[in-house]
Every structure is written in C-alpha cells, then in structure tokens.
Amino acid sequence: MRCRRAQRWMVATVDGELAPRRRRMLEGHVASCPECRRDLAGTGAVLERVAGLGMECEVPSRLEQATLRRIRLLAAAEEERTAARGWWTVFRAPALALATAAVAIAAVVLTRGAGDRLPVASRVVGQRRVAAEALARERSRMVASREGGAVRVAKNIPAEPPPELAAAPELFMELPILRNLEKLEHFEAIRTTTLDDGGAQSNG
Amino acid sequence: MKRVGFILLLVCVLGGTAVRAQQPPSRPWHELSPEEQQRAWENYQRYQQLPEHKQRSLGERYQRFQALPPQEQQRLRQNYETYRGFDPGQKQEFGQKYRRWKSQR
Numbered sequence: 001m002r003c004r005r006a007q008r009w010m011v012a013t014v015d016g017e018l019a020p021r022r023r024r025m026l027e028g029h030v031a032s033c034p035e036c037r038r039d040l041a042g043t044g045a046v047l048e049r050v051a052g053l054g055m056e057c058e059v060p061s062r063l064e065q066a067t068l069r070r071i072r073l074l075a076a077a078e079e080e081r082t083a084a085r086g087w088w089t090v091f092r093a094p095a096l097a098l099a100t101a102a103v104a105i106a107a108v109v110l111t112r113g114a115g116d117r118l119p120v121a122s123r124v125v126g127q128r129r130v131a132a133e134a135l136a137r138e139r140s141r142m143v144a145s146r147e148g149g150a151v152r153v154a155k156n157i158p159a160e161p162p163p164e165l166a167a168a169p170e171l172f173m174e175l176p177i178l179r180n181l182e183k184l185e186h187f188e189a190i191r192t193t194t195l196d197d198g199g200a201q202s203n204g
Numbered sequence: 205m206k207r208v209g210f211i212l213l214l215v216c217v218l219g220g221t222a223v224r225a226q227q228p229p230s231r232p233w234h235e236l237s238p239e240e241q242q243r244a245w246e247n248y249q250r251y252q253q254l255p256e257h258k259q260r261s262l263g264e265r266y267q268r269f270q271a272l273p274p275q276e277q278q279r280l281r282q283n284y285e286t287y288r289g290f291d292p293g294q295k296q297e298f299g300q301k302y303r304r305w306k307s308q309r
Contacts, residue, residue, distance in 0.1 A: 016299025175247035187283040193301040
C-alpha cells in the first residue's frame with residue numbers, strides 16, 4: 001500500500017468505519033511506515049479533540065464556504081508541493097497541522113464581525129469543529145465520499161423543498177438511523193460482544 | 205371449517221389495521237418544525253451524494269423502519285442517541301465489536 005492511500009483511509013479507520021480488510025491493510029502499512037504512523041496518530045488526536053468538544057454553534061454559510069475554499073486551496077497547494085518534491089512528504093504531518101491551525105484562525109477572524117453576540121468560546125469551539133470536519137471531509141474527498149460527521153452547520157433551506165424531500169421528509173430526518181439500522185437493531189448484543197481476543201481479530 | 209378460516213382472516217386483517225393505526229402518520233414537509241426541516245435538508249444533501257444503490261437500500265430500510273411498531277422505532281432512536289453520545293474511543297470500540305458480532309453471526 002502507498003502512503004497516499006493510507007492517508008485517505010485514516011479518518012475512516014479512526015471513526016471505526018473502515019472495512020476490516022482495508023483496516024488490516026492500513027494497519028500493515030502503518031506498522032512499517034513511521035510517517036504514516038505519525039500521521040495516523042495526529043489524525044486520531046485531532047478528531048478526538050474535536051469530537052470531545054461539547055459545544056456546537058451555527059456558523060454562517062458564507063463562512064463555511066470560505067473555510068472550505070481555503071482548505072481546498074491549502075490541500076491543493078500541499079498536493080502540488082508533494083508532487084514536485086518527494087522529500088517534502090517528510091513534513092506532511094506538520095503541514096497538515098499548520099493548515100488546520102490556519103483554518104481555525106481564519107475562521108475566528110472571519111466571523112469576528114458576523115457573530116459578535118455569541119460568546120467567544122462558543123464561536124471558537126464551533127469554528128474549530130467546522131474546520132476540523134472540513135479538513136476530514138477534504139481528506140476523504142480525494143478518494144471517495146464518506147459519511148458526514150456530527151457537525152452542525154447552517155444551511156439555507158430552499159423555500160420549496162425538492163420533490164423527493166417533500167414526498168418523504170421523515171425518511172431524511174431518520175437518515176442516520178436508517179444508515180445504521182442493523183447496528184441499532186442489535187445495539188445491546190453488539191455492546192455486550194467481547195473483544196478478548198481482539199488482537200487476533202484485528203490481524204485475522 | 206370455512207367459517208373458522210374466515211374469522212381468522214378477519215382477525216388478522218383487523219389486527220393489522222389496528223397496528224398500523226397506532227403508528228403516527230408520516231408528516232408532510234410544512235408540518236415539520238424549522239429544526240426538523242433543517243435536519244431533513246442537511247440529510248437530503250448527504251443522501252444526494254450517495255450512489256444510487258445505496259439510495260435504494262435506504263429507501264428499503266425506511267419502509268422496514270416504518271413498518272416497525274412505534275415502541276421499536278423509539279428503541280432504535282434511543283439507541284442512536286446513546287451511540288451519538290459515545291466518545292471517539294467508545295465509537296471505535298463499538299465498531300470493532302460490531303465487526304466481531306457480525307463475523308460471529
């Protein structure tokens with residue numbers, strides 16, 4: 001497996017959503033690649049800290065768009081640099097961390113005027129959450145779309161919903177449940193499943 | 205014998221009607237609260253990004269979900285809320301347990 005593919009699968013594996021076969025491939029690669037190991041640890045730490053933040057707040061859609069645009073630019077620039085200079089991959093993890101920090105700072109600066117009524121802490125936390133989510137989204141976008149996280153951002157609802165949405169709005173309200181129906185139906189059985197020989201499982 | 209069969213059929217039909225009558229009818233869009241509309245709209249956008257076969261599968265699951273008794277639907281919603289409350293470590297562990305559980309089935 002190449003580092004690039006490993007990078008793409010990291011978010012999914014941190015979320016426990018990577019298929020067992022891919023997870024084993026990723027684990028195999030990470031075991032032999034110190035750069036990806038470091039990157040995986042960094043990804044896990046970022047997502048863990050972001051998910052650990054208990055506060056959410058709505059952000060203007062313009063801010064979201066601006067943030068995503070900025071992340072895309074940063075990602076494109078990083079990709080270009082990586083392609084141009086192989087040795088640059090050594091600095092991939094720090095660059096990613098810097099990009100995250102830059103986006104978080106940009107988000108704070110951009111909304112200072114728009115959301116003055118919100119407590120500063122709320123704003124920062126919310127924007128960090130959006131930034132980290134966008135970062136995760138951007139990384140996964142390179143390969144395939146993956147399920148969105150729990151981030152709440154303001155979206156403009158159209159005055160008239162699309163026919164599909166108007167026909168069965170509750171289908172879409174229940175979408176997360178439908179996507180995890182099997183897990184939720186057997187929730188207790190799964191929770192009580194033991195992982196005593198988990199090491200053997202993850203390698204087998 | 206025919207009469208017994210007819211009575212059994214009637215009981216089944218009426219019983220089925222009664223169960224369906226217990227389920228709340230699907231609400232139209234304009235009856236959803238702004239928060240619910242927001243949630244439905246965001247999920248709709250995610251849904252649009254899914255490949256067609258997954259969209260079809262979700263439609264089938266929705267039919268299945270709707271056919272469940274209200275108590276069962278409520279149980280699934282509660283389970284989902286519990287899952288949402290998990291921290292990343294717990295989610296990861298749950299994912300591992302799910303894979304283990306599935307492989308044991």
